[in-house]
Amino acid sequence: MVVRLCSAVKQKGRVFCVAGRRLPSDGCALLPRVGTPGPLPSAGPTGAGAVLRLIREGDAVTRAEIARRTGLARSTVAQRVDALMAHRLVYELGGTTSTGGRPPTALAFNHEAGTVLVADLGATHSRLAVSDLGGTMLAEVASDLDIGLGPEHVLDWVHERFVALLREAGRDLRGVHGIGIGVPGPVDFSRGEPVNPPIMPGWDGFSIPGWFAGRYDAPVLVDNDVNIMALGEHRTHWRRRRHLLCVKVGTGIGCGIVVDGHIHRGEQGAAGDIGHIRITGHDDVVCRCGNVGCLEAVAGGRALAERLAAAGREAEHSRDVVRLVRAGDPLAIRMVREAGRTLGEVLAGCVNFFNPAVIVIGGDIAVAHEQLLAGVREVTFRRSLPLATRDLRTVPSRLGDRAGVTGAATMVLEHVLAPEAIDRAIRASVAA
Numbered sequence: 001m002v003v004r005l006c007s008a009v010k011q012k013g014r015v016f017c018v019a020g021r022r023l024p025s026d027g028c029a030l031l032p033r034v035g036t037p038g039p040l041p042s043a044g045p046t047g048a049g050a051v052l053r054l055i056r057e058g059d060a061v062t063r064a065e066i067a068r069r070t071g072l073a074r075s076t077v078a079q080r081v082d083a084l085m086a087h088r089l090v091y092e093l094g095g096t097t098s099t100g101g102r103p104p105t106a107l108a109f110n111h112e113a114g115t116v117l118v119a120d121l122g123a124t125h126s127r128l129a130v131s132d133l134g135g136t137m138l139a140e141v142a143s144d145l146d147i148g149l150g151p152e153h154v155l156d157w158v159h160e161r162f163v164a165l166l167r168e169a170g171r172d173l174r175g176v177h178g179i180g181i182g183v184p185g186p187v188d189f190s191r192g193e194p195v196n197p198p199i200m201p202g203w204d205g206f207s208i209p210g211w212f213a214g215r216y217d218a219p220v221l222v223d224n225d226v227n228i229m230a231l232g233e234h235r236t237h238w239r240r241r242r243h244l245l246c247v248k249v250g251t252g253i254g255c256g257i258v259v260d261g262h263i264h265r266g267e268q269g270a271a272g273d274i275g276h277i278r279i280t281g282h283d284d285v286v287c288r289c290g291n292v293g294c295l296e297a298v299a300g301g302r303a304l305a306e307r308l309a310a311a312g313r314e315a316e317h318s319r320d321v322v323r324l325v326r327a328g329d330p331l332a333i334r335m336v337r338e339a340g341r342t343l344g345e346v347l348a349g350c351v352n353f354f355n356p357a358v359i360v361i362g363g364d365i366a367v368a369h370e371q372l373l374a375g376v377r378e379v380t381f382r383r384s385l386p387l388a389t390r391d392l393r394t395v396p397s398r399l400g401d402r403a404g405v406t407g408a409a410t411m412v413l414e415h416v417l418a419p420e421a422i423d424r425a426i427r428a429s430v431a432a
């Protein structure tokens with residue numbers, strides 16, 4: 001038996017050597033085990049997938065730490081780690097320097113073990129990317145694309161771009177672990193099918209995973225474009241906040257809802273469709289949904305562009321509105337500010353109802369965020385209850401037009417790297 005002696009200190013219940021490196025519980029024979037972390041109180045599953053999660057999140061990176069955190073026997077931990085290494089999901093880092101004895105070998109998650117493909121499809125433009133298993137984008141492309149061309153045409157185009165992106169990143173189809181698609185309409189998430197999407201003719205009930213099934217051997221997840229955006233913003237910048245609203249102000253207006261860290265989709269995938277909430281005093285405005293006075297018919301990018309065009313400005317899309325605001329056009333500035341106030345009226349109701357910690361405002365029009373946010377804040381704070389706005393943050397999107405692909409990659413990675421998914425994959429390979 002090797003007895004390790006070192007100068008060690010105990011800090012916040014963990015054992016550290018004097019060099020500041022955390023030691024396994026048996027790292028030093030002189031240290032009592034009292035105070036070192038035991039098995040997790042709610043360790044849950046302790047399969048290879050759970051072990052991978054500990055390594056990925058840096059919670060336990062040596063075999064001894066894993067044994068301590070999970071309560072598993074060291075021989076079982078060794079089996080789990082071997083299985084993960086056989087799947088290239090984990091590798092051993094080089095030995096670390098030590099004051100004596102054999103240093104424990106640190107383990108690391110292998111981001112390079114595969115890729116995920118993601119597409120954020122908007123009404124008129126799209127962004128596609130290939131990411132590694134750590135969520136780092138390896139190649140990315142943005143392009144104009146009319147979603148109204150229909151699923152076959154659009155998905156053929158997406159597939160061609162995916163192949164090109166993989167080639168650019170030096171990867172191939174075999175390494176694709178999952179595919180994530182965001183579309184501008186309600187989605188039945190469990191089936192990956194758009195449901196009555198108003199601006200996507202031909203897509204209603206179309207199985208997007210079914211289309212990809214013949215071309216890729218990987219799970220395909222489909223969600224509303226605002227939901228993936230909300231997930232991207234939450235996981236990247238607001239992970240510590242439990243409740244978040246992410247509003248996309250583009251051609252239309254939608255809202256992604258994060259509840260306790262999870263996307264809330266509603267029974268039919270229509271949760272957060274705030275664009276069709278009625279605004280009083282605008283009964284003369286007819287919305288594309290057939291109702292009158294809808295928020296997006298009053299304050300959406302298309303509506304603003306149409307009104308600017310009617311006033312003699314060159315404006316066709318929401319991006320033209322932003323261009324005019326940036327050029328200092330007083331009418332465009334006034335209209336975006338007023339759109340912010342109108343949006344603020346709806347959000348004030350959402351704040352009272354949902355009490356979010358953060359409202360993120362994104363989408364094309366949000367690029368002109370000073371004007372839009374000023375209007376939103378002004379009305380939201382005036383019309384919401386003080387308790388609900390006491391700690392409320394209303395902020396522009398930090399990810400900008402990359403929020404969708406970032407969120408889509410997050411959605412897929414959380415799915416394919418979930419402990420139960422990893423356990424299933426390992427069992428399947430053993431059975432094969």
Ligand SMILES: [Zn+2]
Binds near residue numbers: 276297
């Ligand atoms: Zn409407």
